[in-house]
Each structure stands twice: as C-alpha cells, then as structure tokens.
Amino acid sequence: MKPLGIGLIGTGYMGKCHALAWNAVAPVFGDVSRPRLAALAEASADLALQKAQELGFEKATGDWRALVTDPDVDVVSITTPNAFHPDMAIAALEAGKHVWCEKPMATALADAERMHDVARSSGKVAVLGYNYIQNPMMRLIQRLVSEDRIGEVNHVRIEMDEDFMADPEAFFYWKSEATSGHGALDDFGVHALSLITILFGGVRRVCGHMAKPFADRPLKSGGRRAVETYDIATILLELQNGASGLIALNRSAWGRKGRIFVQIFGSKGTIMYDQERMNEVQLYTTEAAPHVQGFSAILAAPQHPPYDKFIPAPGHGLGFNELKIIECRELMRRIAGEPAHIIDFETGIRIERTVDAIARSAHEGHWVDVAGSERRAAA
C-alpha cells in the first residue's frame, strides 16, 4: 500500500509536535505503515528548507498553497496561528486532502462554520488537534465514568491556567489584539470544552465572565497599548447531562505552566486530574470500608491503553509530545475508515458555538443557551 503522504504547514510549537508525531507513529504503534513526509511549508522558502531537513521532510516550500495541491500530499497538518486556519483548511479540503488542523478552528465563528461546511461537503477527513483527550489518563477517566465507578455525574469543574501572559510588563503582541479572538476563552478554553464534550456530550447553557488583569502593556516601540483580549474567563455551565459545571481559565496565572485541573463529582465518587501531573488520575469511591476510603492516585500503566504501546512498565510516564503521536494514530485510523477517538470538524464546530455563546453571555451579563449559537449558525 502506498504510504500516506504528509504535508506540514508551520514548524513552530505545534508544527514541530506534528512532525515528531509523524516520525514516531509507525515505530510506536507498529501496526501502521510509515507515512511519507512529503512536503513542508513555512513563511519563507529558506526557512522551509532548513526545517524540512531538520524534521525529515522531502520537499520544502515558502508557499503553502503549493503544498496543499501537491499530489504527493494526502494529509495536511495545519499548525499556523489561528487566524490562518480557515483559508488553509478550506484550500486543503477543496484540493481533496485530509486535514489535521490545530485548535481552535478559527478566530471567528463564521469562519469556523465555513470550515465545517466545506469539510462536510468534501467527504475528506477533517480533524482538530485536541491532544489532551488522547492522554491515556483522560481515556481512563472516560472509562471510569462509563464503568459507573462514580455513579451519576452531577458536578464538573475544569480549570486551565498558564502564565505566558502573566507578566504585566511583557511587550504587547498579537495575543492581546482583538483579531486573535476573545482571549483565554478560545486560546485554550476550547481544551476544557473538548474534555466536557468527550466526557459528557457538551454544554446546554452558559453564563460567562471575562476579565483583563492588565489594562495595557508596553510596546516595543515605546509607550503602551490597551489590551483588547481577556486573559481571564470564568464560566458557569449547565451540561447536556443536566450536571452543573464550572470552567475557569487564566493565561496570566503565575506559576501555572500547563495546569488543567479537572474535578468530576458523582453520586458514588469523585475523579480528579491535573495535567501538570499528567500521568496520574485521582479516584475516590465509596467501595472500600469507610476507614480506608481516600483518593487513590492511579499512575499511568499498560492497563491504560495506549500507554502500553510506548512503555511496557507502569508508572514510567508519558510526555506531552506523545499525546500527539496517539492523536496521529487516531487520525490515521479515521482515514483508514476505522473507528477513531478524535474530534472532527463536526464535533469541533459545537465547541466553537459554545465559545460564541460564552462570549455573548459575558458581554450581556446573563445566561445564554448554546442552542442559540447553533441556531444563529444555521440561520
């Protein structure tokens, strides 16, 4: 069988992460042909050439439009800043390529809706880079819920905090511009929504609040510029399953580096997870005798697939980059027509609509039905 031809656009943070995944997916999983790293696009031909050599791609180009029409390319990895996603994804889909696009879909809901429409009509695989759902521990959480270990879920809290915007004297850059989106909400809050979507089927009603910890930031050119995005967001939720929920997001949270703190409360137990200790899940149940009940710290192990594909010994630890390898395998499964655990544009657009509902709620000061955003989208 002809190997899958890969085209990569972008070689920054997530671009390199995609490249590492395409390099590793075959030897890790052992049940899939090694993809052909066909072409790489960057902002300039020179940079593209250098990165292609480093990352093992055959061809290099400074023109992403050439890449998406390259006949050697079957799948396009899109890892550029969010504002570029719509044009690239739509062009790739229209050129008959599968698309693996980093989250969020776009900086405006209308663009995301267009992406979704094109994906649907293209018949191609179009999936999003929601890597955290690929963590074997996140799958364990899903399994624990479905095994009824904590009973009926009635309350969920997800916090997501990092500190890359925490320094008030860091220079103003594009993440503080309104054109980049709402702020923490879409920049990484979509990860929280991806977990809720996978675990509980999504959100029914929302009530959001967004805040700017710093009114302005210094410009490199001197002077200061008003911040236009919201580094903090807090959201009350009613989930599809009727549970009450909460999301808190802060990208100016000093000391938090990759925190995603999840608490899931049920009628028989509680699950707790912290992405900064991504190889542990905490589980409390009422099964043991009362005097020995406590939160159990479950370490990632071969019992939690696909951890076993990486390491045969328990508790030795996967890393962040390895989640992308798992996601890559799921993408390949989907392309091969097999069942896959992955967020496609069909599910992704629901996350985008929820983001939209939250932002409207924050601006209007009351609860908003997510279905409203869905209807607006349909209109």
Place this chain on the structure above:
Amino acid sequence: MKPLGIGLIGTGYMGKCHALAWNAVAPVFGDVSRPRLAALAEASADLALQKAQELGFEKATGDWRALVTDPDVDVVSITTPNAFHPDMAIAALEAGKHVWCEKPMATALADAERMHDVARSSGKVAVLGYNYIQNPMMRLIQRLVSEDRIGEVNHVRIEMDEDFMADPEAFFYWKSEATSGHGALDDFGVHALSLITILFGGVRRVCGHMAKPFADRPLKSGGRRAVETYDIATILLELQNGASGLIALNRSAWGRKGRIFVQIFGSKGTIMYDQERMNEVQLYTTEAAPHVQGFSAILAAPQHPPYDKFIPAPGHGLGFNELKIIECRELMRRIAGEPAHIIDFETGIRIERTVDAIARSAHEGHWVDVAGSERRAAA
C-alpha cells in the same frame, strides 16, 4: 480582676469546640486570665448536667433563657443550629451580654439584620465564629498580600467542598429543608466569603447558580421527600478591589472532607492553600531566578503567629480545634477593648447580604449588585 464568666448554649460539634477553646485559651496564650466556665445550657436539664461535668462548667440548665440572664455570665457562646441564632443572640445582647455566635448569623437575611441592629445598639461585643480566618496560615496569606509579594491581586478562586450530603440514599433531614436556608451557600459558603472579606474587603457584584444533585431523598418513615435546598452552588464574582473571582461550593462532594481550596492570582505571583492540609501555604513568586521558580510549600511555624503560642518547633501542625482557641483569644481582646482580628456582626451582616445577593442572582439568572441587598436591608 474578676474572670470573664462564660455561658455556653449547645454542646454539639461547635459547642464542644467552644468549650475546648474556653478551657485552653489561658494556658495557650498565657497573657489572659482563665475564664470562669459559669453555665451551660442544653435541650434538657439532664443533658446539660452531663455535659457541664464533661466540659467543666459550674452550672447546667435546660433553659437557655435562664443562661443568658445569669449574672455570672458575661459572654454567651451560641452554638445551636442556625435557626436558633437570632433569638438567642438578641436575648443575650439585650441582657447585656457579649455574644460569640457561630456562623452564619441566621437562616434569613431579615433575622440577621435584626441581630445586627440589636448588636449595634447594645454596645456589647458581638462576634461570629469564622474560625478559618484564624489559621496562622490564613494570616500569612494576608501578610503575603500586604507585603506585595504577589503584586496586585487580579483573580481569586475559592472552592469549599465536603461530602456530608454526598450519599443520595442518606435519609432526608433538616439540612434538606428550605427552613434551614439556601443550602451549601449559607451553610458553609459564608466561610469562603469570610476569607474574601478579610483579604479583599468583600464583593461588589455576583452571579450565582445553585443546583440539587439529588431530587429527593429517602425518609426514615418510608417513601421519599423532595430536597428543598441546594447542595451545590457556583458563583462568579467581581470583588471590591476590581478583581474577578469565583466561588464553588459542594456539600455532596465525595472524598472532600474539609476542603477549602484557595487560589489568589496577582501581577507578581500566586498563593494557593488547601484547608485539608491546613498547615501549608503555597507561594509562587517571580523573585527567584527563572530556572528555580516554583510553588513553595511553606509549613506553619513560629514565624507565623500565633502558631508560636502553641508549639515552639516549626512544621509540627496545628489542628482545627486550635483555630477556635485563637478566635477565643481574639474575642477576649475585643472585649478588653484591644484591636482584634475577628468578624463582628458589622462585618458579618455584609457577608449575609452577599449571600442574599447570590441567592437572588441564582434565581433570576443574571448578575446582581451586592449593594442592592444592602439597600434592601436599609429600606
């Protein structure tokens, strides 16, 4: 000097806690006369007598009204269920006694307002049992903020979770009746508000949500009864200082036993605290070199007064009951006319009004100004 005469009403959970504090305050602090444990009231004379012997009180009575007028009594500890607080506190104040009443003030705002009015006109000391603010680690947090170690505070989250209502098959009892109040919000959410009040001066606007994890509960007499109170509450906040905030409360949170998880984010650092590890404060600042920055786990020590009054060695650990001894000392300071770190009815009524605003917000589905509850109270 004549020792202070103590009258204790109630000998349950917090009643015993008060009794232990009155017994220990003099030997722990060494700078105050041993109070005279004058009288104890319980529901029956027999029970009162038994408890008086156990807890070291001279007199016992089945009639709390006798206690509050007893000339040997200078201070009345009120530790009965919340619904009894108003009558007892008002009677004691009107009899010229100082009052030490457990939180919350009452189950209805109007009652709390009456208590507040009587206290003000009585000229007596009237304080509330907000013991958590007495933790030396909570004082450390206050010090860290005032020392500017984390810069300007821009975001605060407080979670308070226990599991005493977590079992859906536990029998219906008074905490599920509407007459007991709103539920988690006033039952223990007031503790979260007490911290915010002490640390940041209170709350400006609120948007709350309250949920019932279980629609009904079994009756001992057979059948089931609909639950009338809300075991879960989640609240978006705008604090007096302009920071955004969040409170999440759950008294049906399996595995949480006495969790009060506090996160305070500032422009230069972050503070974190968990009441279940009540002798630790976590502090992140940007002072150290980047490669050694991390959350520091500060253990309670003699450097954190009044820990030193209990133990001369660091890290050996205070307990929950000892917070009440500190509170007792602060009460005695206040009675002696000295500056005291304690929540009196003046501050307490602001907490009650915030509770009221949250409850209204939850019922109405939008943001509510706390000043509105204050104005309603004034009207």
Place this chain on the structure above:
Amino acid sequence: MKPLGIGLIGTGYMGKCHALAWNAVAPVFGDVSRPRLAALAEASADLALQKAQELGFEKATGDWRALVTDPDVDVVSITTPNAFHPDMAIAALEAGKHVWCEKPMATALADAERMHDVARSSGKVAVLGYNYIQNPMMRLIQRLVSEDRIGEVNHVRIEMDEDFMADPEAFFYWKSEATSGHGALDDFGVHALSLITILFGGVRRVCGHMAKPFADRPLKSGGRRAVETYDIATILLELQNGASGLIALNRSAWGRKGRIFVQIFGSKGTIMYDQERMNEVQLYTTEAAPHVQGFSAILAAPQHPPYDKFIPAPGHGLGFNELKIIECRELMRRIAGEPAHIIDFETGIRIERTVDAIARSAHEGHWVDVAGSERRAAA
C-alpha cells in the same frame, strides 16, 4: 473520687505541651475526672510562679524535689532536658508518684536501666512521652497491618528529619556536647524506634552509621568548638518479625520541620505516612481492579478513634499538641488499671538498649545483635 493531682517539672516545649494536655483531657474525652493541677516546678521560684499562673497550676516551686514529695501530687510530668530525667524520675517513683517522663529515658543506658529497675520495684505507673504513636493515623496503620490489608510485612523504612541543627553557623549549644547523648540517634531517633516497637515488636540486629555534617560550630564567646554529637544517623535493621528495615535520621535537614516518613511494604500492599501531613495515611493494596489501583490518601476521620473525641467531622485535622492529650488519657487509663496504648519503662528500656546497640555498631563498623545490649544490661 478525688481528682488526680498533677505535678509538672519544666515548662519549655514539652512542658507546656503537658500542661495543655492536663487542661484539656477531661473536656475532650468526657469520661474522666478533671485532674487537679497541683504544683509546678521550674528553675527558679519566680519563673515557676509566673508559669503556674499561665498554665493554671495551684502551687509553684523552684525546687523540683519539693514537688515530687508534695502530698497533693499523684503524677509527675517530667519535661526537663534529658540529662535530668533519671534523678527526677527515680525520686518521683521513690516518693510513690506515678511518672510521665518525656523521651528518651536518659542520656546513658546505665541511667535508663536504673530508672527501669526503680520503676519495676515501685509498682507505680511509669510511662514515656512517645506522642507520635498516639496519632489516630498511627493507630490506623496498626489496624491496617493487623487487618492483614498489606499482607506480611517484609520491609520497613522510617526517616525522621528536622532542621534545627541545619545552620552550620548557628552557635554551639548543649545539643552538640557529648554529654547530651549520641545526637540524632537518641535525640529523636527513639521516636522511629517507638513506632517499630509498637508496630512490629522491635529490632533484632542493627548496623548503624553516624555522621557529623559540620566539624565545628561558632561559640558565642568567639572562636569555634568541635561538634561532639552526630546530627545524622543511618541504620540498617533486621526486625523481630524477620523483615528488613532502615532508619535514617537527620537533624540538620534543611526544609524538614517535623518529617517522619514511614514506608511499610508487605506482600499485599504498602503503607506510607508523613508526619508533616499528620492527618493522612497512604495505603496501596491489590484489592481493586488493576486499572484503578493506586495509593489512597486516607484523611483522619471519626472512623479513626479517638479522632472522634475531638471533632465529629472528617478531614478537619488534629494538631501535634492534641497527640499529647490522647497520651494523657492513655496514661490516666493505665493509672486506673485499664488497658492502655502507651510506652512504659518496660518497653522504653528496650528502645534504649536498641539505641545502645546502634551506637556500638556505628563505632565498630559491623552488625550488632540488640540482645547483646540486653545481656550487657542484665549483666
């Protein structure tokens, strides 16, 4: 019944701790008569008088010999530096008093043996202040072992670390003098041995090593003086039950404040405990399904007696001082002829002999049978 008359010698760290316990034992436990705090002795009459007032004792004296013969005194709490224990304990026992003496018994084995001999012939209760064994979590550990939750214990590690000797530029004081004993080994290593004794019946063979992290220390008078004691000790063990073991002690361990880290490995599970988080026990067993096995963090709760005597709610936390209240109750039980969970001189002397064996082993560089120290004692 006439209340028990208490005499307290010493009002420092542990002296105050004893005083607080004598004040609190009756109201906490409710099943014992309030003791009469009869007399207090300190180094001077003035200091004694001041402390008696603070701590609630009737009489004060600068002469401990007067206290031990005072007819109002039934029990003598001995809390002075270790070198004073033998004379005081022996005098008290010979005066017909019960004795509650802080650990260790003495600074030399021969003195401890004399104390043991006198206690035996006196017929009086003579117990030692090994407070850590009174922690409800330590009793839980005992229960977990006896319930066979971790199977047959085959390996034990105990670390005990504090940092009160960690600063190399702290002035030389008596703890660095050879007359104070060996160093970390007897200063606090006896606590580790007390746990092993209670849990596993003691030690069969030992191989110890002792180290001086700092060769000398500054003198207040100028110059430096060579350190004579060992702030670090490490010990290999064979326990009475055949398990292998390890003790590591360090009183110059920066950052450790009251660490006692216990790991107990068995054929079916593992127990872990850290005194700095003294309200938690960690338990791993193989009972749950493999994919949910993990260390469970059990929080102290009313299911762990006598926690329930202090607080009816779980997870609210006992403090260090409260362990002494429990010990006090056990002492009173023993005096009343009831079964008591406490280390008396009979058991305590075995700990002292083990200390002696360890010290000899460290000096001789090979394994030593504890029975050898026992035989030497008998000779």
Place this chain on the structure above:
Amino acid sequence: MKPLGIGLIGTGYMGKCHALAWNAVAPVFGDVSRPRLAALAEASADLALQKAQELGFEKATGDWRALVTDPDVDVVSITTPNAFHPDMAIAALEAGKHVWCEKPMATALADAERMHDVARSSGKVAVLGYNYIQNPMMRLIQRLVSEDRIGEVNHVRIEMDEDFMADPEAFFYWKSEATSGHGALDDFGVHALSLITILFGGVRRVCGHMAKPFADRPLKSGGRRAVETYDIATILLELQNGASGLIALNRSAWGRKGRIFVQIFGSKGTIMYDQERMNEVQLYTTEAAPHVQGFSAILAAPQHPPYDKFIPAPGHGLGFNELKIIECRELMRRIAGEPAHIIDFETGIRIERTVDAIARSAHEGHWVDVAGSERRAAA
C-alpha cells in the same frame, strides 16, 4: 556526510525504546543527520523481520553476530537481557563498532571488566544506557549543586522501588535465578549509583544488606522453587566527597511503579526529586525570608535544557522515552568527538565495582572499601 548506520539487537522494553530514540533524535534536536536504521537482530529471523518493519529498520537477521559485522552498521544498540551483554558488546567492539549497551554491564564483575578492557583497547565509543541521568531535571539538580544553591552536600538518600516482583504468587522466572545477578542491587540499583556517580563522583565505602521478601515462588510446572536473588537491598554509604549516604532498593514494593526518590541535603538547602513525577524538582534554600521558606516545586521548562528541544512551553511534561532520545543525542555527540554527558564503560565499570563491593559487604556483614573491588579488578 554519510549518516550513522544503526544496528539494534533486541526489541523488547529497552529495544523499542532505543528504536524510538533513533527515529526521533534528528527531528527533535535538528542539529544532527538522521541516522540510517540499517539492521535489526532478534532471536529469530521471522521476529526480526516483523520488528524491522515496525521499527523502520532496513535489514533483519536472526543472528546478532551477522549484525555486529555488517558494514552498514556503525553503532550497535544492545538491549538484550544482561547476561548477553558481554559477548555482544565485545564482539561489536572487536568488529570496530561503537556500542550503546543497556545497563548494567554484565551479571558478573569479571565480565564487565573484560568489556571495559576491550572497550579501552578498541578506541571505539562504548556507552551505557543510564537514561535517568539524561532527565533535564537531573541536570537541573546537577546545576543547583554546582551553583552552590544548597551549599556543601553532607547527606544523600536514594530510594528506587518498583513492584514487578511484589506478588509472592507470581511464577518463578529468570530474575529469581542467581545467574541473573544479585537481584535489586544490580537489576536497578545501578541507576541509583549512576546518579551518585554523576552528581558526587562515586562512593568510597559501603555497608550493604540484601533480603528476600519471599523464600520461594510457584513454578508454572507445579511445585515451588527457592528464590535465589534478593529483591530488597539497603546500603549505607560514604561518598567520595565525604558525605554520608543511603540507598534503598525494592523491586517488590507494591504501589511503586517507577519510584526513584532522591534527597540531597546540604549546608544551605535541600533538593528532593521523585522519578514518578519526573518533571518536578523540589528545592529548599534559606535565601528567602524565614516566613516564606519552603520546598519549591520547580516544573520542567525550556530553562532546563534540553527540554526546550522538545517543547517551547514550560510545565508540559517530558516522558520516560524522551530521556532515551536525549541519551541518543549525547551518544552521537560522543561519536562526533564532542563533549557528552553520558556514562561510558570507563565510568560504568566503577559502578559495577561498587555493586561488587556492596554485595560482598552484604555477605560479610561489615563495611567494605570500594577501592578493594577496584584493586581486585586490577589484580
């Protein structure tokens, strides 16, 4: 430049780990040519062929001797059971290949000495798979020590625990046979020694103890067979730098999955590390004001090279397999004649001699000079 030709012997746990590293080293580091995965050897030709396809190797063979003489092979990765290491490593070196051999060198010191001798005379690069020293957090520890952040190191403790031998009813297999070595000591204790060697230059004197938690184990064929190796080892140390030390090893430690717990005590601070949370280092220093001193949890970040080669964002977490990629880069550095942070046979043989000294000490019951094993080796 011709790419480096790789030959891999063995495709089990560490074999796959090597293969993943060879696949990933170029795209991760970007400064090295992609190696040519030339040949793979397994126990049978069929298995070799299957694994070669999975792991991306060109040729496959059932005869490792063919691989080590294959002209396309420049470096041989040896990942077979320890007993095979000597023959393979020596054959490869004698065939003029560089060798990357998993630890420990051999199951008998004499074999390791032969390997060392051949490596020395071969002039080829011969290094060992001590992956834990490659963790950026371990390098951070090294940096913290060399920056004098904790002052002079005076005490070190390393524990290494897993539970793959913890079930007493697991079938007897080769790890319980004397031919496999001493047991926990050489099976994984060498990792602890690798850390001590890298950080402190090695060990001067040792006093060891080894224990069998289970006397026998069931045979698949029925009946039971006596266990010949020691699953538990405990060792007192005097380090080269004069510090006292301790190693505790247990491969039957229920609940421990990949624990390597390191405590390093110095005159100004303490470092703590747990491999089960491999992206964190805990640091206590006395630099901050006393009331804010505590252990800081430093999360792995780009400030800790070569973390930055994997992820540009802090706190996102490396995994176990990624340590081998770093090791692979160091090996390539060494082959290219650049300075490399890696343990070669020269250093590795010192670890083996220390193992030998510990085992002798355990059998003889007293302290042993490591130099003795070195002299024996030289004789």
